[in-house]
Amino acid sequence: MKRVRNVFLIAFFIFNAPFSIQAQFFNPKSCSVWLKPSENIAICDDSTAIGNYYTLPSNDSSSLAVLDKISAYKKGTLFMVLKTLDSTTEQALAGFGRIQIFRDRITVAAHDIPMTKVIRSAPTMIRVSYHYNSGNRNYRGVSFIDSATRFTEILHFDRLLDTMEIRKVETYLALKYSINITENKNKKLRDYIDGQNAKYWDVERDLVFNEEVMALGRVDSLGFYQTQTFSADAASIQISLDSTSLLAQMPEGDLANNSMLIFSKSKTTPEAMQCGEALGSRAWQINPVNWKYETDRVYLTVKQQLSKDEWPSLSNGYSQIPIRGAQSGDYTRLTIPVTAEMEESQYYLVWGAPETRCKPLCQVVTTPCTPATPSFINLKLAPEALPAHVDLLNLTTNERLEETLMVENSTIKNLASGQYQIHISNPDVTLADQVILLDNCPDLTDPYAGHPWANEANLLTSGADNTNTGNATSQSGEDNTSSGMYLQEQRVTAGIRAYPNPSSGDHEIHFQFNDLNDMPFKIEVFDKGGSPLLVEKFIPSGTATLFSHIFDVDGTYLVRFTSPSYSDLIQVVVN
Structure with missing residues (x-):
């Protein structure tokens, strides 16, 4: 038995369930091996699909030849999109020479690396970076695919990719097969990025929308062309340019090269809302990137029944656009308008507020600016909702305020113009989740430039309402943001x-x-x-x-x- 010396391995596992014109994810010429599904496959032997694509034949000679070629490399970075039809097997799912993939670990030259999550029935993306020492001559081994394993795409690079290169490949695969890659512990490996390091999905801005990230679009250099896409399970969610969509089809459409339309979904659904939880919560975020298409609408189909009160609308915090749609069986198909204005301010698909007899735990009231006063937001929380966490993000400037709310009444003051998203929650429920668009008041710029609120914003909080009054005192908290936002509490004598x-x-x-x-x-x-x-x-x-x-x-x-x-x-x- 030969001894393996100095084996270097990094195994990373991902489990599901303004951009530049040159948006290429990675250079396809740098890929040493690339196996992917053919376009517009109408039939498949077992009809197993991941996203909108049927999986590759498991024991096809061409697939095994690709695996055998990968096993000849001493070092590289390997990406795979796969699923298993046997969620209990302890056998290897596939082998690439000295690399073997199991449901709970990856083995390289007899070195086991445990996976963060066990592969079950949901589609999965796996990445392995490896380097055999140059002294190892017999690094090649047997290549195989288990009969219950299904691949849709395999990419191999004959070198160790750096963090940004890895993320570009993972973004390409995630958007193609709708596999969620938002939940990695390493924040550098959570954003969805294009070839110029710009972000389709940003963990700092878009974390609320981390359950699904799906895309339509076209990148000619990679053969990425999606006029329709399905969720990774190939069933529960469909997004398409055509009013009808059939699995594993890709109807032709006049998409501009390097254009993208990103849909990201939050975990909030009308039927899952608890008593007192935020009503009218944002369900989907829609992000057009250099989007050019011959029609101004797309179709979103979800496996979900909605009542009349729950029917969604499209909102940027100021404008409210009604959504048309139809229901059939367990599915609801929504017609989503997509216009040029959507690239200027962020739009969201917002659930309607169903009837409820519960008293809301949180109320958010916005007061627009006047020539004499800037805009401000009043927050009123029920005592049982405290303590709560507020996260206010200016989507225009990326300035952020995060604080723990400890009293019932609060005011966020001195807000500049722009689009804001506010998310308030406690460990039990989401108390508020909405987007707010604040206009600019021109008279505030010069005549009042010397006023205290001209250069800073703050969060003012007052104690619970009571009949006792007295001299108020205040205490400033730490300045945790570059915008100068701070927490100030007002306490009365009683x-x-x-x-x-x-x-x-x-x-x-x-x-x-x-x-x-x-x-x-x-x-x-x-x-x-x-x-x-x-x-x-x-x-x-x-x-x-x-x-x-x-x-x-x-x-x-x-x-x-x-x-x-x-x-x-x-x-x-x-x-």
Whole structure:
């Protein structure tokens, strides 16, 4: 038995279920081996498909010859799109000489690398980077494909690709076969990018829409031509330029070269909404990139029944475009208008708000600017929704505000013109998810340039509504964004004060109750992520207005106080 020395292996596994004109994903001439399905295959022996493409014959001599050729290389980067029809097998799914693919691991020269997720019935993309030491002469082995394994595409490069090169190939395969590659732990391997490193899907901007990413488009240099596409399971979602779509067909259409239309889907569906959750949530994001086509509409078909109230519309936060469609059996087909204006501001497919008897947990009210005041957004949260996380992103400038909301009423002030997306959530539900378009007020630019709000935005928060009033105090939080956004809290005389905060030495923090005598309070302590740690009851009185607690571990905590007529939530830091 020969000894293998200095084997280098990187195995990466992905499991499903403004751009430049030169949008080529990668140079096809740099690919040493490329096996892909023929176009417009009308029939297949077993009709197994991934996306809109039938899989390759499993024991075809030409396929085995390609695998045998790959096994001759000492080093390279190998990409595969496959699925198995036997989700319980412990046998190898395929072999490329010294490389063997199992459901739970990849083996290279007898070295096992576990996969992050086990391959089951869903289509999968796998990438293997390897390098055999030059002293290894017998690196070639047997090539085979298990009878239950189906491939749609195999690419091999005879060198180790760098991170950006890898991502371009993965983007090409993901958009072709609708395989989700948004959930990698490495953020550098989460964006969908073109050949010039611009982004079709950006993890920082588009993370809400990470359940499906699908595309129509044309890149001649790669033979990428999609006038219709199916979800990876070849059944649940269809997007097409034609009003009818048949699996494994590709009707001709006058698509411009290097044009793309990207559809990305969120996890929100009307039937999955919980009581009090955000209504009218964004379901799909539509991103045209250099999009040129002879008609101004596309068709989205989903395996889903919608009531009249749930019927979606197209919105950019200001304009609302009604959507036409029809339902047949378990499917709903929607006619989506696509116009030049959609490249100027982001548009979303928004679910209608079904009838509900639940009181909303969060309300978002936008007040447009006037010649005297800038725009601002009011947030009102129910006490049971706290603590919550707000993420406000200016889609025009990419400026972002992320904060933990600890009180019921908040105001995001001094907002510049542009398109914003706001997402508010707690560990249980999505409280708000919408896009807002704020116009520019020309009179705000010069006459008021010296005002405090001219160069910064901020988030102002006030305590729970009550009848007590007094002198207000404020405290500024950290400046966490380049735009100067910060969190400012306003507290009234009647209320609860925490000290010392941050704590010192003994980890004990005291909570002073002011003008709240004889009110029965429920006190809850949460860690920063919202997980409950403690629940106690306390009734402040004339002789006992102080509640104290020792925190055993350093960190940031949220303490919620609830009574029939007053509630508050305080963040404390333990050093």
